[in-house]
Structure formats: C-alpha cells, structure tokens
Amino acid sequence: MNNHQTRNRICYTVFLLIILLVGYFLENLYYIQVLTFIGINTLLALALNMLMGYAGQISLGHAAFYGIGAYGTAILTVHYGFSPWLALPAAILSAMIVAYIVGIPTLKLSGYYLGMGTLGFGMIVNILFREWSSVTGGASGFIGIPALELGPISFASGRNYFFLVWGFVLIGFIACQRIIDSRIGRALRAIHDGENAAAAVGVDTRQLKLQIFVLSAAISALAGFLYAHLVYFISPGSFSFIASIRMVTMVVIGGMASIWGALLGASLLTLLPEWLHAFSEFEMVVYGLILMVVMIFLPRGLTRGLLDIYERTRKKNEH
Amino acid sequence: MQEMLQYLFSGITNGAIYAVIAIGFSMLYNSTDLINFAHGEFVMLGALCMVTFFGTLHLPIVLAILLAIASVAVAGLVFERLAIRSVKNPEPIVLIIITVGASIFLRGIGMILWGKDAHTIASFSSHPPLDIAGAKLLSQSIWIIVILLLTAVGLQLFYKKTLTGKAMEANAISKRAAWIVGIPSKLMIMLAFGLSTAMGGLAGVIIAPITMSSYDMGTMLGLKGFCAAMLGGLGSLWGALIGGFLLGILEAMGVGFVSSGLKDATAFLLLLFILYVKPGGIISSASVKRF
Amino acid sequence: MSTELPLLKIETVDKAFGGIQALSDITFALNPGSITGLIGPNGAGKTTLFNLISGVFPADKGEIIFNGAGIENIKSHQLVELGIARTFQNVELFESMTVLENILVGQHTRTRCGIWGSILRFPGVIAEEKKAREFALELLDFVGLKGHADKTSGDLPFGWQRLLEIARALASRPKLLLLDEPAAGLNIVETMQLGDLIRKIRNQGITVLLVEHDMSLTMEISDWIVVLDQGKKIAQGSPRTVQADEAVIAAYLGTAGKKE
Ligand SMILES: Nc1ncnc2c1ncn2[C@@H]1O[C@H](COP(=O)(O)OP(=O)(O)O)[C@@H](O)[C@H]1O
Numbered sequence: 001m002n003n004h005q006t007r008n009r010i011c012y013t014v015f016l017l018i019i020l021l022v023g024y025f026l027e028n029l030y031y032i033q034v035l036t037f038i039g040i041n042t043l044l045a046l047a048l049n050m051l052m053g054y055a056g057q058i059s060l061g062h063a064a065f066y067g068i069g070a071y072g073t074a075i076l077t078v079h080y081g082f083s084p085w086l087a088l089p090a091a092i093l094s095a096m097i098v099a100y101i102v103g104i105p106t107l108k109l110s111g112y113y114l115g116m117g118t119l120g121f122g123m124i125v126n127i128l129f130r131e132w133s134s135v136t137g138g139a140s141g142f143i144g145i146p147a148l149e150l151g152p153i154s155f156a157s158g159r160n161y162f163f164l165v166w167g168f169v170l171i172g173f174i175a176c177q178r179i180i181d182s183r184i185g186r187a188l189r190a191i192h193d194g195e196n197a198a199a200a201v202g203v204d205t206r207q208l209k210l211q212i213f214v215l216s217a218a219i220s221a222l223a224g225f226l227y228a229h230l231v232y233f234i235s236p237g238s239f240s241f242i243a244s245i246r247m248v249t250m251v252v253i254g255g256m257a258s259i260w261g262a263l264l265g266a267s268l269l270t271l272l273p274e275w276l277h278a279f280s281e282f283e284m285v286v287y288g289l290i291l292m293v294v295m296i297f298l299p300r301g302l303t304r305g306l307l308d309i310y311e312r313t314r315k316k317n318e319h
Numbered sequence: 320m321q322e323m324l325q326y327l328f329s330g331i332t333n334g335a336i337y338a339v340i341a342i343g344f345s346m347l348y349n350s351t352d353l354i355n356f357a358h359g360e361f362v363m364l365g366a367l368c369m370v371t372f373f374g375t376l377h378l379p380i381v382l383a384i385l386l387a388i389a390s391v392a393v394a395g396l397v398f399e400r401l402a403i404r405s406v407k408n409p410e411p412i413v414l415i416i417i418t419v420g421a422s423i424f425l426r427g428i429g430m431i432l433w434g435k436d437a438h439t440i441a442s443f444s445s446h447p448p449l450d451i452a453g454a455k456l457l458s459q460s461i462w463i464i465v466i467l468l469l470t471a472v473g474l475q476l477f478y479k480k481t482l483t484g485k486a487m488e489a490n491a492i493s494k495r496a497a498w499i500v501g502i503p504s505k506l507m508i509m510l511a512f513g514l515s516t517a518m519g520g521l522a523g524v525i526i527a528p529i530t531m532s533s534y535d536m537g538t539m540l541g542l543k544g545f546c547a548a549m550l551g552g553l554g555s556l557w558g559a560l561i562g563g564f565l566l567g568i569l570e571a572m573g574v575g576f577v578s579s580g581l582k583d584a585t586a587f588l589l590l591l592f593i594l595y596v597k598p599g600g601i602i603s604s605a606s607v608k609r610f
Numbered sequence: 611m612s613t614e615l616p617l618l619k620i621e622t623v624d625k626a627f628g629g630i631q632a633l634s635d636i637t638f639a640l641n642p643g644s645i646t647g648l649i650g651p652n653g654a655g656k657t658t659l660f661n662l663i664s665g666v667f668p669a670d671k672g673e674i675i676f677n678g679a680g681i682e683n684i685k686s687h688q689l690v691e692l693g694i695a696r697t698f699q700n701v702e703l704f705e706s707m708t709v710l711e712n713i714l715v716g717q718h719t720r721t722r723c724g725i726w727g728s729i730l731r732f733p734g735v736i737a738e739e740k741k742a743r744e745f746a747l748e749l750l751d752f753v754g755l756k757g758h759a760d761k762t763s764g765d766l767p768f769g770w771q772r773l774l775e776i777a778r779a780l781a782s783r784p785k786l787l788l789l790d791e792p793a794a795g796l797n798i799v800e801t802m803q804l805g806d807l808i809r810k811i812r813n814q815g816i817t818v819l820l821v822e823h824d825m826s827l828t829m830e831i832s833d834w835i836v837v838l839d840q841g842k843k844i845a846q847g848s849p850r851t852v853q854a855d856e857a858v859i860a861a862y863l864g865t866a867g868k869k870e
C-alpha cells in the first residue's frame with residue numbers, strides 16, 4: 001500500500017510538472033486551446049468513470065449535469081449579475097441537488113432499465129434547455145457569457161485558462177484517487193464485484209451509489225462551468241444525447257475503473273476529430289464502431305485490455 | 320370539440336406507430352432478455368429506405384414496402400451476427416453500450432447515405448382525408464391503423480399456430496427446456512432479431528408519409544416505443560398496443576393543451592414515472608402475458 | 611436448556627416462493643456463545659432461513675428476534691451493524707480486490723470515513739485506516755492466511771477463499787456468525803482445521819449458526835442441532851439425541867415414514 005501511495009505521489013508530481021512545462025513552453029496557442037478542451041473532457045470522463053467504472057452504474061444522460069453546470073453559470077452571471085466565482089458553487093450545487101432527487105428513484109433501477117431511465121432524464125433536461133427559451137435562450141443558444149478573471153489575472157488568454165482547467169483536472173484526479181483508495185472506494189468496488197455480498201458485509205449500497213452519482217454530477221457540472229466560460233456561448237446541442245454518448249465513449253475507450261484512462265479516453269476523443277479530416281461526417285460512425293468494437297473485444301477498455309493482452313503474451317512466453 | 324377530435328386522431332395515428340415499435344422491443348425482449356437501444360435506428364432505416372424505394376425510385380408501393388422491411392431485417396440480422404453474437408460476457412452494461420454504439424453507427428450511416436436533410440414521401444394512397452365531425456382523418460392514418468391491426472393478428476397467429484412461432488415462444492419461456500426438446504436457441508435468437516428489426520422497419524415504412532424522415536429521427540421514436548412497451552408491460556403483444564395508443568393520445572393532448580415543446584417531454588416523464596412506480600406496466604402485472 | 615436469554619429467536623416463521631413452501635412454522639433459539647448446527651437434506655430451506663436472518667428478504671409470517679428486538683424491517687447492511695454476519699454457500703468474495711481489501715470492506719460498519727474524509731485525509735481518517743489494517747492483519751493471522759494479504763482474492767485456492775470469507779465476516783465484529791456450508795469443497799485436513807477455527811471463534815464469545823453437510827464435523831463441534839426437512843423442523847436436541855432420532859434418519863435415508 002505504501003508502495004502504491006508513493007507511486008501515486010510520483011505520478012501526480014510528474015503530471016503537475018508536465019502541465020507546468022506544457023503551459024509555459026508550448027508556443028502555439030491553438031494547441032493550448034485543444035489541450036484545454038482535452039482537460040474539460042478529462043473531467044467529464046473522470047466524473048462518469050467514477051459512476052460507471054467504479055460503481056458499475058451506467059448513465060446515458062450525463063450530459064444533463066454538464067449542461068446544468070454550463071447553463072447554471074450562464075444564467076446566474078448574465079441574468080442575475082453573479083460573479084462567476086459565486087456562480088461556480090451555485091451551479092455545482094444545483095447539479096448535485098438535481099442528481100440527488102433524480103438519483104433516489106433512478107438508482108433503484110439496474111441494467112437496461114437504468115440505461116433507459118438515465119437516457120430519458122438526459123432527454124428531458126435537454127428539452128428543457130431547448131424549450132425554456134426565456135431563460136436559456138432556447139435552441140439558438142445563450143450568448144454573452146463573461147470571461148473569467150480573478151483580481152488582476154484574466155483567464156481570457158488561452159494560457160491562463162489552460163492552467164485553470166488542468167489545475168482542476170489535477171485536483172479532480174487526486175481527489176478521486178483518494179476516494180478510490182479509501183473505505184468509500186473499497187465499498188464501491190465491492191458493489192461492482194457483487195452487490196449482494198457488499199450489502200451482506202454492511203455496505204449501504206443504495207446510499208453509496210447515490211453519493212457517487214451526486215459526486216459525479218458535481219464534477220460534470222464543474223466541467224460545464226469551465227466550458228461555458230471558455231467559449232462564451234452555449235447551446236442545447238452541446239449537452240444532447242450525443243454528448244452523453246461521447247462521455248460514455250471516453251470512459252469505454254480509456255478503460256472503466258481507471259483514473260488515467262479518463263485522460264486517455266478524453267484525449268483520443270478530442271483529438272480524433274482534429275486528426276480525421278472531414279471527421280464531422282463520420283463522427284457518429286466512428287464513435288459507434290469504437291463503442292461496439294471495444295466492448296466486444298476489450299470490454300475492460302483499451303488501457304486494461306491492452307495490458308491484459310500484454311500480460312497474457314508475456315506469461316505465454318515465460319512458459 | 321372538433322379540435323379535441325383532431326388531436327385524438329393524431330394521437331391514435333402516432334400511437335399506432337409507437338405500438339409497432341413497442342412490439343419490436345417486446346418480441347426481442349421475450350426471446351433474448353435484451354433491450355435493443357438501437358431499435359429506433361431501425362425505424363429510421365425503414366423510413367429512409369422507403370424514401371428511396373418509393374419516393375426516389377418510384378417502385379410500386381407494395382414492392383417498395385416489402386423491400387424496405389426486408390432491407391431493415393437484413394441489417395438487423397447482420398447486427399446480430401457480427402456484434403451481438405460475438406459478445407463474450409453478455410452483461411447488461413456491455414450489451415447496452417454495444418447497442419447504443421450500433422444506434423450511433425446506424426445514425427451516422429443514415430446521415431452519410433441520405434444526408435442531413437429531412438425527406439417526405441406521398442401517402443400510400445391518394446384518397447382525400449375523411450371528414451368526421453369537422454376533424455380530418457388522413458388516409459395514411461387509416462392505413463397505419465389497419466396495418467397495425469393486421470400485424471398484431473398476424474403475429475398472434477404466427478405465435479399460436481405455426482411451428483416456428485411456437486418454438487420461439489417455448490424458447491422465450493425457457494431456453495434450457497427449449498434446448499432440451501431440440502429447439503436451436505441460436506436460430507431462435509436470430510429469428511427474433513430479424514422479426515424485431517423488421518417490426519422496426521415496418522414502423523418506419525408507415526410513418527414515412529406523415530413525417531419528415533431524417534437520419535436523427537430514430538432515437539426519439541425508439542424511446543417512445545420503449546415507453547409504450549413499458550406502459551403496457553414489456554413482453555406483451557396486446558400490452559404494446561394499449562401502451563402505444565395510450566402514449567400517443569396522452570402526447571397529443573399534451574400538445575393540444577400545454578405546449579408543443581412539451582410533447583416529447585411527456586413521453587419521457589411518463590417513461591420515468593413507469594420505471595419508478597410500476598415497472599410491470601399499467602396493466603396489472605398478473606394479467607401481463609407473453610406472446 | 612439454560613436460563614440465559616437467547617441471542618436469536620426464530621418464532622413460527624413461514625416463507626414461500628410462489629408455490630414452494632420453503633419454510634413453514636419454524637421455531638428455535640440460539641444460546642449466546644454456542645455453536646448450533648442446522649442440518650437437513652438439500653432444499654430443506656437452510657439457506658432460505660439464513661437469508662431471512664440476514665435480511666435479504668422478509669419472512670411471510672412469524673418473528674425473528676435478535677438480542678431482544680424484532681428485526682423484520684431492518685435492512686441487510688443495518689443487521690451487520692447490529693452484529694449479524696454471514697458467509698455464502700457459494701463463496702462470494704470481492705474477487706478483483708486483494709485479500710486485505712476484502713477484510714477492510716468487512717469492517718465497513720466499524721469505520722466511519724466518508725467522501726470528504728477520504729479526500730481531505732483528516733488525521734482521524736488516517737488513524738482509523740491504520741487501525742483497520744492492523745485488525746485486518748490480525749484476522750488474517752487468526753484464520754491462518756498470514757502473509758497472503760496482497761494477493762488478489764479471486765486467485766486464491768478455494769479452501770483459502772472460504773477462510774477469507776470467514777475472516778471478512780468476522781471483520782464486522784459480529785455477535786452472531788452464520789456459516790453456510792463452510793466445509794463444502796474442502797479436503798479432510800482443511801475440514802479439520804475449519805472445525806478448530808469455528809471453535810476458536812466461539813471461544814471469543816461469538817455465537818455460531820452452522821449449516822453443514824459434513825456430519826462428523828457438525829456433530830463434533832455443535833452444542834445443539836436443529837434439523838430441517840422440506841421446510842419443516844423435524845427434530846432438535848444435542849448431537850447425540852438427534853443422531854438417534856428416527857425422523858432424522860428417515861429424512862436422510864429418503865424413506866419418509868419409515869416403519870419397523
Ligand atoms: N430466491 C428464491 N426464489 C425461489 N425459490 C427459492 C429461492 N431460494 C430458495 N428457493 C427454494 O426454496 C427451497 C429451499 O431452498 P434452500 O433454502 O436453498 O435449501 P437448502 O439451503 O436447505 O439446500 C428450494 O426448493 C429452493 O428451490
């Protein structure tokens with residue numbers, strides 16, 4: 001265990017160093033921007049991975065919480081003149097409250113019904129964004145979201161925003177890692193391995209699932225906040241069913257139950273459109289194929305799956 | 320009154336379509352315990368195939384319908400053979416992600432083949448709308464309802480009277496028992512996929528003349544069909560019919576008296592309500608029968 | 611019987627699944643600090659009774675009284691907190707987790723750290739974690755798995771998995787331990803060691819209810835035997851009286867209503 005802790009500490013220190021080095025020395029502002037988007041997506045993947053990967057509960061409507069974070073801060077800052085730094089906790093809290101209320105009945109469901117329930121929830125929230133135009137700006141979107149600033153520091157420049165986003169990613173990683181390694185994380189993994197046995201050793205499975213659902217909603221809302229103040233303009237399309245599926249795809253590619261997998265999944269899914277020319281035409285075909293192929297051949301995700309294959313061949317060679 | 324009747328007609332029409340989609344969900348669920356999240360996309364394929372065969376190529380109507388349904392069923396069989404059967408650990412979470420993947424994939428294919436625009440085609444027949452107490456009932460609506468009822472009766476006969484149908488039913492009740500008496504369960508699963516996706520295709524075919532068909536129409540229709548199936552009790556043929564009509568009418572009334580934006584929300588709220596409160600469907604669970 | 615208050619009282623309990631009457635009119639009691647053997651042919655309803663006691667599902671009728679209070683409406687995880695722990699007939703470990711982690715999860719109800727505690731790592735949390743690890747290692751030693759703390763539990767040999775499951779149950783510091791066929795799948799040596807372990811557990815003051823098909827083990831270590839057959843209690847008493855009971859012999863030989 002101590003080994004495990006020192007290894008984690010080294011990993012996170014290296015991670016911090018890389019963030020700093022890239023942030024200061026990468027010249028090309030376009031790349032900085034792309035990396036900032038990767039950071040936001042990493043937060044999303046991390047959020048969903050806590051729920052799907054560790055607690056084993058699927059959500060096909062998680063973009064709803066992402067959207068609540070984004071619309072929450074947009075509405076509070078533009079309509080009510082909140083400072084964004086006040087809007088941040090308010091938006092996160094709203095997402096948590098919604099998650100709590102929705103989670104109580106939804107997390108009683110399992111399997112396909114849980115999938116359909118979360119899907120339906122995501123759709124309803126998206127319809128709300130689209131139809132409640134007096135507040136959300138409707139289908140045409142919400143414009144004029146202010147830039148972030150903190151005293152003399154302006155986050156309008158790509159570089160500062162990069163540091164802000166990746167700072168949150170680092171904090172998110174460490175927090176989630178600590179949860180995973182704690183009593184709570186063990187109980188979560190226990191639920192994943194066997195819900196009945198977990199209950200039989202005293203884990204309140206219902207409450208724990210709810211807590212993780214709420215935590216996951218909070219991280220998603222944080223990502224939504226960061227997204228809104230990065231692009232100044234949001235519309236319902238960014239939080240639609242496809243957005244939820246993009247989150248699932250990131251988790252599946254990166255590997256369920258893997259913190260660093262979130263980074264991998266988010267990077268691949270952000271870069272793929274950059275690499276593939278005329279990707280937008282093929283975006284859905286590619287996502288669909290990825291989901292199917294990875295789930296059929298490497299159900300534990302790319303990272304785990306490739307590691308498994310590596311270990312199997314190594315064992316074979318040893319024999 | 321007249322307005323109300325108009326809403327009722329549109330509700331019944333939509334309801335019939337939801338019912339056909341719901342039947343597809345239920346059939347597959349009965350034989351495989353699987354819920355196909357891509358079912359709505361097969362509806363989309365049906366509608367867009369119809370656009371091509373009937374709207375663009377001007378094939379005779381019956382031929383166009385049969386070709387469209389057959390194409391969708393073939394796509395369903397290919398999906399079963401290549402994706403579903405390759406799954407090594409068929410847990411729900413894996414199958415959900417695979418079928419969701421298929422739905423996104425098919426949507427993408429739909430977009431590439433038919434573009435982003437919405438398409439319309441003519442009705443199956445060019446009769447003028449019926450005028451009932453001032454409200455108009457489209458000829459296509461009558462087609463839809465008649466086709467639904469014929470399908471339901473046909474399926475009932477298939478399951479009760481033909482050997483294949485009985486074998487499928489036996490397989491649905493107990494795979495092990497069916498296997499012991501020599502019913503090959505792999506074949507039955509394939510057949511269930513073929514029939515279920517064909518139902519999806521049929522729903523697409525009959526909806527094409529009264530809607531704007533486009534690559535992204537499937538998700539909504541799939542969810543509503545699922546909602547209808549849950550309302551009537553998943554796995555029951557007559558439940559699917561009742562659930563479909565109920566959802567269609569409720570939704571139409573929602574548009575009529577609340578707002579059109581809420582139309583889609585009605586279905587999902589209803590779905591959540593059913594899932595939370597009465598997952599056995601509104602028809603008392605005791606009376607829910609399998610096919 | 612002794613005058614002590616029983617730790618667990620089962621009173622006129624019924625349970626049916628659809629048409630199958632799995633248990634009917636079961637009544638018996640467990641004295642604190644005793645080992646009670648619950649025996650009966652397959653399908654007699656033993657596991658069902660365990661599920662009732664551990665709150666997996668409720669009884670149709672009757673009462674289950676633990677430590678003086680009815681436990682009908684108490685959920686599984688709360689029963690663990692009250693002091694009821696169990697193992698499963700088909701070992702149910704958390705297979706992807708290590709041996710040590712399994713026992714740490716077993717201490718879930720005896721530790722407090724929540725989400726905030728785990729993120730912020732308050733001094734109290736660290737102390738609690740340290741104590742939990744120490745206790746887990748002690749338990750490993752106690753059941754004879756010393757030195758295997760960091761192995762993945764799913765990779766252990768079957769006999770060790772049974773021991774680990776017992777250690778995991780003990781981790782919640784139970785008053786009552788329910789063991790469902792702990793010797794199934796063990797060889798003779800392992801079974802003997804298991805008998806010693808169960809005695810050791812009892813000597814710590816933990817009451818044991820033992821379902822077991824290995825008669826020599828059950829008869830040797832139990833203070834009291836309850837016999838079920840087809841959902842009914844057909845006999846109870848000391849091992850010696852039960853072994854001589856005609857109804858019991860008949861049930862085991864499968865000749866219901868045996869005549870002289
Ligand atoms: N969850 C359940 N659902 C339906 N029937 C059950 C269930 N659990 C047990 N049974 C039935 O109850 C009877 C008793 O089973 P069980 O308690 O497992 O017996 P034992 O453990 O004594 O072998 C059996 O007929 C079994 O099929």
Ligand SMILES: [Mg+2]
Pocket residue numbers: 656657658699
């Ligand atoms: Mg048993």
